[in-house]
Amino acid sequence: MFQRTVLIFLVLIVGFAGHSQKNQLSPLSKISLLTVGTGEELAAKFGHSAIRFQDASLGIDEVYGYGTYDFEDPNFYLNFTRGKLAYTISRMPFSYFKRSYEIEKRWVREQELDLDLEKRTAIVVFLENNLLPENRKYQYDFLFDNCATRIPLVFEKTLGPSLQFNFSHLEEEFTFRELIHQNLEINSWSNFGIDLALGAVIDREATPYELMFLPLYVYEQMKHTSLAGKPIVKRESVLVDIPPQSYPTPFLLSPIFWLLLLFLVVGFISYKDHRAKKRTKWLDFVLFLLTGLAGLVIVFLWFFTDHDATKMNFNVLWAFAPNLFVAFLLIKNSVPNRIRWYILALLGFLALTVLLWLIEFQVFSILLIFILLSLALRYLFLWSYFNGQSNS
Numbered sequence: 001m002f003q004r005t006v007l008i009f010l011v012l013i014v015g016f017a018g019h020s021q022k023n024q025l026s027p028l029s030k031i032s033l034l035t036v037g038t039g040e041e042l043a044a045k046f047g048h049s050a051i052r053f054q055d056a057s058l059g060i061d062e063v064y065g066y067g068t069y070d071f072e073d074p075n076f077y078l079n080f081t082r083g084k085l086a087y088t089i090s091r092m093p094f095s096y097f098k099r100s101y102e103i104e105k106r107w108v109r110e111q112e113l114d115l116d117l118e119k120r121t122a123i124v125v126f127l128e129n130n131l132l133p134e135n136r137k138y139q140y141d142f143l144f145d146n147c148a149t150r151i152p153l154v155f156e157k158t159l160g161p162s163l164q165f166n167f168s169h170l171e172e173e174f175t176f177r178e179l180i181h182q183n184l185e186i187n188s189w190s191n192f193g194i195d196l197a198l199g200a201v202i203d204r205e206a207t208p209y210e211l212m213f214l215p216l217y218v219y220e221q222m223k224h225t226s227l228a229g230k231p232i233v234k235r236e237s238v239l240v241d242i243p244p245q246s247y248p249t250p251f252l253l254s255p256i257f258w259l260l261l262l263f264l265v266v267g268f269i270s271y272k273d274h275r276a277k278k279r280t281k282w283l284d285f286v287l288f289l290l291t292g293l294a295g296l297v298i299v300f301l302w303f304f305t306d307h308d309a310t311k312m313n314f315n316v317l318w319a320f321a322p323n324l325f326v327a328f329l330l331i332k333n334s335v336p337n338r339i340r341w342y343i344l345a346l347l348g349f350l351a352l353t354v355l356l357w358l359i360e361f362q363v364f365s366i367l368l369i370f371i372l373l374s375l376a377l378r379y380l381f382l383w384s385y386f387n388g389q390s391n392s
Contacts, residue, residue, distance in 0.1 A: 024121075026057035030112055031120045033151065034063065034097070034239075035219040037107040038183060040247045042190045044104070045183050047215035049148045052094060052110065053124055061094040064127045067140065067147030082305045087140035089130045089150075101240055108240035111222050111233045115159075119227075122158040143176055143202070143309055148215045162228040167208035169224050176202035176309075177363055179214060185248065186366065192255045195365035196294070197301055199313030200356075203363050259370035266374040270381040279385055284330040287378055292324025314362050317349040318375060340386035347379050 036048035050065035068090040101108050115123070129135060140146060155163055174182075177198070184191040211217040225232045251257055266287070269280050299321050301310035326342065329335055350372055356362050 025117055025124065026055055027117065028057050029053070029055040029117070029120050031115055031123050032110050032112040033219070033222055035109045035111070035215050036101055037242070037244055039104050039106050040245070044106070045190065046180075047106075047148075047183075049151045049215040049218050050097070051123070051127065051151065051154065053120075053127070054094075062091050063094050063097040064089060064091050064131075065097075065147060066090075066138075066150040069140075085140065086137040088136045088138070089127070091127075091131060098239060102242075105242050105245055106240070107238065107242045107244065109219065110237050110239050111219070112235050112237075113232050114227070114230060114234035115232075119159055123154065126154060126158045139306070141308060143210075143213050146213060148218045149213050151218050152209075152212055152221075159227060163232070164226045165209065165221060166224045166226065167221075169220075170208055170211070173205050174211070175204060175363070176206050176210075176213075179206060179211065179217075183214070187254045187256045188249050189255055192365050192367050195363075195368075196315055196319075197298070197313070198309045199302065199311050199315075200362035201311050202309050203360065255367050256370075259367055259374075263370045263374045263377075266378050270377050273385070274381055277385075277388075279382070281331050281333075284378070284382065285327050287375065288323040288327035288330055291319050291375070292321055292327060294319035295321035296324060312362070314353065314356055315364065317353045317356075318368075318372060320346060320349060335386070337386070337389070340383055343379050343383045343386065347376070347383065350376055350379070 030053070032052045032054075034050045034052050036050070038045050038047050048065070048067075050063050052061070052063050054061045066089050067087055069085055069087050098108060138145065152165070177195070180194060180198075180202070181191065184194070206213075212221055222233050223231075249255075266283065269283050273280055295316050298310075298313050298316050298319055301307060302313050302316070323346075326339070329339065353364070353372065357364050
């Protein structure tokens with residue numbers, strides 16, 4: 001606590017006194033970028049970026065990181081879901097920072113920056129100013145304002161126009177969705193859930209600068225960044241040397257197993273129903289209920305939250321919210337004849353989903369194939385069944 005008090009006092013003096021006080025930070029002080037590898041939890045799948053400030057003369061070794069939040073905030077879960085949760089910058093001793101990632105088995109790499117005393121001071125002043133109660137909170141955005149995007153922003157604001165990002169080393173272009181997929185296993189619920197929740201807005205190509213919403217791209221970009229014509233990275237080191245971990249989903253718990261099972265069950269029951277000229281009402285109820293609930297969630301994320309990445313989500317074409325109400329019609333023995341036209345419309349929506357996928361207006365999870373086939377099979381059966389009833 002005493003060291004932090006000294007640091008805050010020191011920075012306030014520097015901030016008000018200007019160049020005449022620049023030696024308040026010792027020549028031994030250092031600024032470096034810390035990059036953390038991926039972890040098992042979804043929030044850790046994309047890594048982490050932070051800034052380390054050391055000054056051996058003052059006994060200071062602190063880490064500044066953006067993208068933290070407080071579970072004690074009022075209405076935490078509601079604000080998180082609606083995209084209104086306030087995120088903050090935090091500061092912790094480096095020893096705590098390092099130990100936490102050793103426990104999580106995530107590698108940590110450091111890039112010490114080649115900065116003079118004035119530049120180092122400017123960065124510390126900026127970070128400490130961000131820590132003030134009136135400045136520390138900000139509106140988080142997964143793609144455009146997260147722990148990684150704040151790093152180049154800090155350097156741009158403190159180092160000025162002499163800071164230059166060279167993007168010539170980038171040989172491929174990626175959409176935001178492709179970049180997200182680089183950190184997730186295809187056959188995982190996290191990958192499937194993200195593709196379900198995020199809309200067509202993430203299917204545009206990211207600019208070279210926008211690639212830095214991922215910590216690993218910030219790390220690589222720093223190797224190709226200069227300050228006043230000189231490489232900004234002085235030296236690199238590995239602080240926590242742990243090989244990248246793999247967290248495969250057991251096959252029997254994976255989405256491909258359960259979605260394939262869904263397809264087989266729907267196909268088998270629909271075949272039996274067709275042969276027996278009857279309808280298994282519980283299956284229709286479950287399919288319509290689940291797709292309706294999924295559609296309701298997607299509509300909520302699209303229209304009633306501040307999340308930009310969940311806009312224009314055409315998963316609503318197959319996860320059709322009105323199905324939630326139709327499910328309770330289909331559980332009855334007597335169903336209105338006009339339901340067949342509703343079923344025909346659902347088949348059209350499935351076809352439109354495939355068309356949007358083919359032209360890459362929105363890229364859907366490859367696992368969605370099993371859901372689309374299951375729904376197509378059941379909708380075709382229901383169209384035939386209700387059509388036959390209306391003609392009898």
